[in-house]
Amino acid sequence: MTSASARLLDGLLRERRVLVCCGSGGVGKTTTSAALALRAALLGRRAVVCTIDPARRLARSLGLSELGNEVVEIERERFRSAGLAPTGSLYALMLDTKRTFDALIERHASSPEARDRILANKFYQQMSTTVVGSSDYMAMEKLYELHETGDFDLIVLDTPPTKHALDFLQAPQRMTDAFDESMLAVFLKPWAEAGKKSLGFLGRALNRVVQRVDEVLGLQFVSDFADFMAAFEGMYAGFRERAQRVDALLRERFTAFAVVTSPSPLALQEASYFCDRLREFSMPLEAVVVNRVHRSTLPDGPLRTDFQHRLREEGGERILAAAFDEETPPLLRGLLEAFVDHELQAAGDQLRVENLRAGAAKGVPVVEVPHLEKDVYDLSGLQRIARCLTEGET
Amino acid sequence: MLADLFAKRLVIVSGKGGVGKTVVSSALGLLARERGKRVLLVKMDDQGRTAQLFGTEPLSGRVSTLRDGISAINLDPVTIAADYLQRQLRVRRLVRHVVNSRLFQNWFRVSPAIKEMICLGKVLSLVEETSWWRKAPVYDLVIFDAPATGHGLGLLKLPEQASKLLLGPMRTGALAVGALLRDATRTALLLVTIPEEMPVNETIHFYEAARGLDMPLAGVVLNQAAPRRFEVDDPDALAQDLTPEVLTQAAATLFAERASEVPPEAFRAAARASCQRRALTERYASELEQAVDLPRVEVPFVFTESFGTAELERVASHLREVIAASEAAR
Structure with missing residues (x-):
């Protein structure tokens, strides 16, 4: 496959x-x-x-x-x-x-x-x-x-x-979208060129709110943005x-x-x-x-599927707990742990x-x-x- | 070093995407709760991870309870901004009009700093929120799972930059946030990384920058550390040690009567992989040791098919042991 x-x-x-x-x-x-x-x-x-x-x-x-x-x-x-x-x-x-x-x-x-x-x-x-x-x-x-x-x-x-x-x-x-010309016309342009044109009621109201937004959120960001938009005109x-x-x-x-x-x-x-x-x-x-x-690392076949099934049923910790005790030499213990770690990882990945x-x-x-x-x-x-x-x- | 975190009001958990910040912050939340703290986990862009770990409904933009004494919130900048503007401006309908306009949303999205600043402001208000009947903070400990470090560093620098640019109430807010972030009595910054090249490089870079900014750095968590399974470090030396007898014994232990079907190579390969993985963990641990002058904790990799509540508990119990050991050492 x-x-x-x-x-x-x-x-x-x-x-x-x-x-x-x-x-x-x-x-x-x-x-x-x-x-x-x-x-x-x-x-x-x-x-x-x-x-x-x-x-x-x-x-x-x-x-x-x-x-x-x-x-x-x-x-x-x-x-x-x-x-x-x-x-x-x-x-x-x-x-x-x-x-x-x-x-x-x-x-x-x-x-x-x-x-x-x-x-x-x-x-x-x-x-x-x-x-x-x-x-x-x-x-x-x-x-x-x-x-x-x-x-x-x-x-x-x-x-x-x-x-x-x-x-x-x-x-x-x-x-x-962010630089959309039409939005500029409705919204930012009158604000950026304040006072040039008379605006409709909504335009004036929005304009006032934007000015307040500006004061509350911070003048620099918004006016830089307006300036950027103005300079951007013609590039849209x-x-x-x-x-x-x-x-x-x-x-x-x-x-x-x-x-x-x-x-x-x-x-x-x-x-x-x-x-x-x-x-x-x-x-x-x-x-x-x-x-x-x-x-x-097990060969493909029933041996592998059976072991992975056991891992899922019993969990790695329980299998290991049953596999060694205090007497088990560290090398064998490490080997068993490393093997179970690896099989768990492989089973999960798969x-x-x-x-x-x-x-x-x-x-x-x-x-x-x-x-x-x-x-x-x-x-x-x-x-x-x-x-x-x-x-x-x- | 971990025990000290529970004496703070705000712990910021920072690291590259995919290093397990959510798991580490959630585990810290569990441990803080065990110590009787009322905990709030603050997320940005959570995408259902926290819910998965606690087995709850996905987080929303409002505080919800994960378990008794552990709450969580997923910060949504647009909601916070709208709330904030409404409080400040008191012209609801127009504010709604502005906030819902495509221009505002786009400006908000592309505008540097504003939404992050708003989120930090919210973190501050959550830290300072007091319950009027108990006359005490609503949350004893706020754990802020910060966005991936690339942005996280910008986030930490933000209050200072913002306070230079902003006017009015936002400026006052930015200054207060900046003071909180630097205040080592209330705040601690915890770095999380994993034993891989890019995350470790980013952690070192972040550490240097954060130190330059005088941030109250508390420690590094090396998450997903490979466990040490063998006394020797060198895979070739290990291969020498793995005699046919040991391999046969291992196969007999795990496979009983089917042991003869197991090729010795199956154990050899797993042992080699384990040894190499540990060597990599140690290499990155020593890189951190050299470049980052902070206490370091290893959290072992959790070998599992899926990561849920049980796995979170395992990470938490490992950290509990680490803390107990360090407290005993004092």
Whole structure:
């Protein structure tokens, strides 16, 4: 079953042009994205992986340590020393949210003055760096930018570890909502240019309330916001149009989504949520990757199922309590404990992954990557992961 | 160090997403209750985790009871803001109009700091809430399960920044929140992490920043620590020790008459995995030891199929033992 799923995933890497990997933080999403891009390169494609916040060692092994927001080619020498000879090529990029946002402002600004006014605005500066949601939006923007260059056969996007899938799927829409021109006309513009026009009753009343809101919540934030909105005028159309194109790209036939998770209860809960949301938004969910799955060390068969059944019925503690006493030598005791620990972990992982398969991921290939003894942070490690992903090798 | 937490009014539990903050804060809540404290667990964006641990209905934006003496609330910034604005402005219909408008909601969502500041304000008011008939705080201990550290640090810096930017009642509020967060007599900050690269790096980073901000750091919990099952640390040395006799004996102990069906490799592999996992835990423990000058507590990994009330009790009883041991040592 796993190898059939792995073949399907491999097929995506051969045929598709965009692969968006989503999932919560700490599940190995960056590693998976990088391994998938590596596999595509080995298959002869020009593949780029766009990551958000890679672990330092992984970044270094990809040669990403010094550069931000620029596409870097992984040197042939690195492949050679890892014993790999890709027929395609591999590129990597570490997303810099702020710089991507600045570049977007520059592209859309109606004049250099408007650009400078926005870049210098305090609200903008905080929003573009700290606000949850802007990194989601910029990841999508970067994806579109990379796609537009036409330089790559496959773009693998490692999305920010947002808790809500919704945030990044709706990111383009939400940002344009926030800057919607019509709202400005009704609400903020008269306030920002107070006194210029006479307002209707409701407008005047709202205006007064907003001023009080301003006093109560703090003048600076709101007036910076108004100033930002005013400077933003004229950019809405461009932003909105771009957001629509990003949205269309995500729904293209050559685009696929993969949900990445680990077998921990919390991560799987979030993965199920991701799957549901992707379906709800009619996004093409084509694979689920479960990293770090512990496997029973017992051979597949009745011996294993019987023991796992016993674990469930009696619980690990009771089995161990019956298995040794004060006299038991520490080595044997440790061995029994380690074995029961491992079987409990494997049984739990397996049960939870099966639940995912039968539930939220139903009808989608689910690929398991076994728990590896060491952290993965170099090309040969990535290659090992890639083989698990695409050949079902363990 | 854990025992000292129960003498505070506010414990802030901080860490990267997925490290078990909810479990640790809930377990601390149980222990505080055992000591007779009235406890309130404050969550942001709870998503049903707390309910799962206590076997109750999901939390809402209003305080609800989890067990006798343990309450919980899931902070919802929009509700708090609406309540707050209504109290301040006293023009209900217009406030509702403003709060419900798409513009307000969007502004609120993208606006830096405002909603977090409002949540911190709420935490302060929950800490200070007093019962008029008992003339005492409603909650003896508020345990605030802070959002993931990336945002959590911003949250802790917020009152200071906000007090520079804000005017009027919000400024007074921000100053009061800032004072509470720094007040080591009332507040303690507990870091939670797990033995993995990114969470440990983030904890070290958070620690350095929080120390720079003069926050009352109380300790680090290294959660999901792999238990030590063997005396030796080196997997290869362990492999040498695992003689055919030991392996046969192990198989006989657990599998009785079916022992012959068990390949020795099954035990060898499990032993190796356990040894390596422990080595990783120790590596990260020593990284923390070097970089973070705070008392540290290990909470062992709970091997289980699903994490619920029984598993929460196990974590709590482990912490109870740790506290008892440290109190005995005094």
